Amino acid sequence: MIKLSPTSFSPAEALAAFEKDARGAGAIVSFTGLVRDRAGDADVEGLHLQAYSPMTENGIEKAAADARKRWPLTALRIIHRTGDMGPFEPIVFVATASAHRRAAFEAADFLMDYLKTEAVFWKKELTKAGSRWIEPRAEDYIDSARWTQTDTETDRHARHK
Amino acid sequence: MADILYFGRLGDVAGTHSENLDIPATVADTAALRRWIDTEKSAGGAFLEASVRLAVNSEIVVDPHPISPSDEIAFMPPVGGG
Numbered sequence: 001m002i003k004l005s006p007t008s009f010s011p012a013e014a015l016a017a018f019e020k021d022a023r024g025a026g027a028i029v030s031f032t033g034l035v036r037d038r039a040g041d042a043d044v045e046g047l048h049l050q051a052y053s054p055m056t057e058n059g060i061e062k063a064a065a066d067a068r069k070r071w072p073l074t075a076l077r078i079i080h081r082t083g084d085m086g087p088f089e090p091i092v093f094v095a096t097a098s099a100h101r102r103a104a105f106e107a108a109d110f111l112m113d114y115l116k117t118e119a120v121f122w123k124k125e126l127t128k129a130g131s132r133w134i135e136p137r138a139e140d141y142i143d144s145a146r147w148t149q150t151d152t153e154t155d156r157h158a159r160h161k
Numbered sequence: 162m163a164d165i166l167y168f169g170r171l172g173d174v175a176g177t178h179s180e181n182l183d184i185p186a187t188v189a190d191t192a193a194l195r196r197w198i199d200t201e202k203s204a205g206g207a208f209l210e211a212s213v214r215l216a217v218n219s220e221i222v223v224d225p226h227p228i229s230p231s232d233e234i235a236f237m238p239p240v241g242g243g
Contacts, residue, residue, distance in 0.1 A: 033243070049243060050168055050178075052235060055219050080243050092243050116242040122169030123241040133170040134241045 001076065002060050004051055006083045014079055014093045022075035022097035029104040030095040031112055037087035042127040047085045049121050056120040063114040067096070070110070071103035078111065080119075113144040163228065165198070166235040174207045175236075190225035191215045194234065212239050 001021075011032040022028055035047050051057075064076055075097040085091060094111050098104040123134045163184050167175040175198075188197045195215070199208040207213075214221050216235040217228060228234060 050172075052166070052168060052216075052219075052237070055216065118240065119242050120237075120240050121243045122238065123243070124169075133173075133238070135239050140242065 002057060002064060002078045002080075004053070004057060004080050004082050006081075008085075008089055009079055009081070009093070011090050011093050014077065015095060018075065018077045018095040018097070021077070022095075025074045025097035025104075026099045027101040027104040028095065028097045029101070029108045030093065031108050032090050033092040033112070035085050035087050035089050035091055039125055039127065042129055044087055044125055044127055046087070046126040047091070048124040048126065048131075049082045049085070049091070050123075051080075051082045052120050059118065059120050060115070063111060063118075067107045067111055071096075071098060071107040073098050073103065073107055076107070076111075078115075080115065080121075082121075110147050113140075113147060116140050117144040163230055164233040166233065168235060169238040169241070171207060171213065171236045171238055174204050175202055184228070184230060188228075190227050191217065191222060191234070192225035194228060195224070198236075208236060210238075213237065
């Protein structure tokens with residue numbers, strides 16, 4: 001279940017709804033990403049996120065399908081903001097459910113790495129000094145590249161079964 | 162008339178996020194479109210950068226890809242993630 005939201009959402013409500021959907025799972029992991037109020041040495045006054053529908057949704061759907069292939073998930077939820085946000089507002093909510101914690105943790109981490117680097121979003125940061133478009137940091141690419149080592153995960157799965 | 166979309170910083174360069182343009186018949190593919198738009202907008206090469214990808218009707222294409230007047234064409238700088 002994937003949703004792009006042009007308006008603010010409540011991670012607490014999203015988690016409560018997810019817990020209902022995921023009833024029966026042994027493990028639920030959720031992650032909430034928030035707008036930071038600092039970037040480098042500048043005060044962040046706001047963030048603007050552009051998506052390109054349906055390309056953005058299709059890409060996230062594909063990453064979710066990949067996650068389901070890699071880990072035995074029983075439920076999955078992604079909510080991502082678009083438009084204008086202020087400091088401390090939620091940008092993204094990812095929740096995963098599985099029989100055991102490892103799969104839920106890893107799948108949520110994998111999905112966040114996709115969302116931070118490859119997802120089709122353009123992000124503009126507004127500071128007192130002006131506004132600028134942000135491109136991924138080198139470490140975001142490194143985080144994302146961790147998941148290309150697919151056989152490591154397969155081994156890990158085998159160990160945890 | 163083609164729908165042209167400009168994402169990220171290219172929206173600032175183009176002065177708009179989207180517009181409906183009458184593209185000359187001589188501009189028949191994405192490579193020619195880049196050059197034509199770059200000149201029209203006096204963008205100094207912003208639309209020619211290799212890191213800027215083009216999508217025709219929501220499919221990312223490789224230059225030169227044929228375009229027709231009814232297409233939706235998006236100029237996409239590197240995506241920044243969420």
